Amino acid sequence: MEDWITLARLVRPRGIRGELLAESLSGRRDRFSGLREVRLFAGGRIEGEGRPALVEAAWWHQDRLVLKFTGIDSISDAEAVRGAAVCIPASARAELPPGEYYQDDLVGCEVVEGATGQSLGRVVEWREFGGPPLLVVGGSEGELLVPFAASICVAIEPDRRRIVVDLPEGLKDVNRA
Numbered sequence: 001m002e003d004w005i006t007l008a009r010l011v012r013p014r015g016i017r018g019e020l021l022a023e024s025l026s027g028r029r030d031r032f033s034g035l036r037e038v039r040l041f042a043g044g045r046i047e048g049e050g051r052p053a054l055v056e057a058a059w060w061h062q063d064r065l066v067l068k069f070t071g072i073d074s075i076s077d078a079e080a081v082r083g084a085a086v087c088i089p090a091s092a093r094a095e096l097p098p099g100e101y102y103q104d105d106l107v108g109c110e111v112v113e114g115a116t117g118q119s120l121g122r123v124v125e126w127r128e129f130g131g132p133p134l135l136v137v138g139g140s141e142g143e144l145l146v147p148f149a150a151s152i153c154v155a156i157e158p159d160r161r162r163i164v165v166d167l168p169e170g171l172k173d174v175n176r177a
Contacts, residue, residue, distance in 0.1 A: 003090040004039065004046050005104065007031065010086065013078035014066055020078050022065040022086065031094060032058035032065060040069075040084040050087060105158040111137045111146065114154055114164045120144055120172075123163065135163070144172060 008022040024032070035058055039050030054070040067086065072078055093102065103126045111120045121139025126148075128134070135153075137144040146152060146165060155164035 004041070004050070004085075004087040005090050005093055005102075006041075006044075006046070006085045006087050007035070007038070008065060008067070008086040009044055010040070010067070010078075010081055010084045012082055013075045014061075016075055017068070018072040018074050018078045019066050019068045020072075020081070022067050024065045028094070029060060032067070035088075037088075039087045040081050041087055042081075042084050044083055044085040046085060046087065051081075051084075053086075101156060101158060106135065106148075106156070106163065109158060109161045109163050111135065111144075111163050111165055114166050120146075120165070146171075 007026050008024050011021045011023055013019070014021045026032070032055075035055045038053050038055060040053050041047065041050040053072075055067060056070045057066075057068040059066050069081075072081065096102065107123050107126065109123050111123060112118065113120060119139070121137045121144065123135045124138040124143075125136035126133055127136060127145075131147070133148040135146045135148050137146055146167070152165055152167060153163055154166050155162075157163070
């Protein structure tokens with residue numbers, strides 16, 4: 001079974017030629033310029049095989065991603081795929097520069113306190129609120145929000161499914177959800 005990576009979600013039709021506004025889930029705007037073969041998963045749920053689709057064109061209009069697919073040529077065609085997840089196989093992901101990570105590579109990693117070696121739990125989610133992103137760590141004492149910052153996440157080892165942290169004093173007590 002193929003692992004799929006969601007690059008965008010189709011929001012709504014745009015215009016009368018089957019174009020769709022999409023919410024980009026990639027931090028790289030240039031990611032869509034060479035995009036061709038994708039799978040569309042209805043309702044945004046990665047289930048089954050999805051619908052194969054060819055990207056005819058992708059561009060940005062007023063900071064919104066617009067996608068045009070071959071064979072989706074009308075408003076009603078576009079309505080039929082509204083809400084779909086636009087996915088590629090995990091094997092087709094772009095290479096990242098050193099020190100950058102895909103969010104889904106961090107979800108599931110064990111978070112270990114560097115000073116004590118104590119496991120704080122596993123990353124269950126990634127949240128962004130305008131500052132540094134937060135790792136949501138689920139453990140036996142509930143959720144812990146850990147800023148994804150180099151001064152706190154001192155060793156990131158997705159291949160070992162592990163993140164070593166140096167938490168500021170009191171952080172565990174202050175932000176347990």
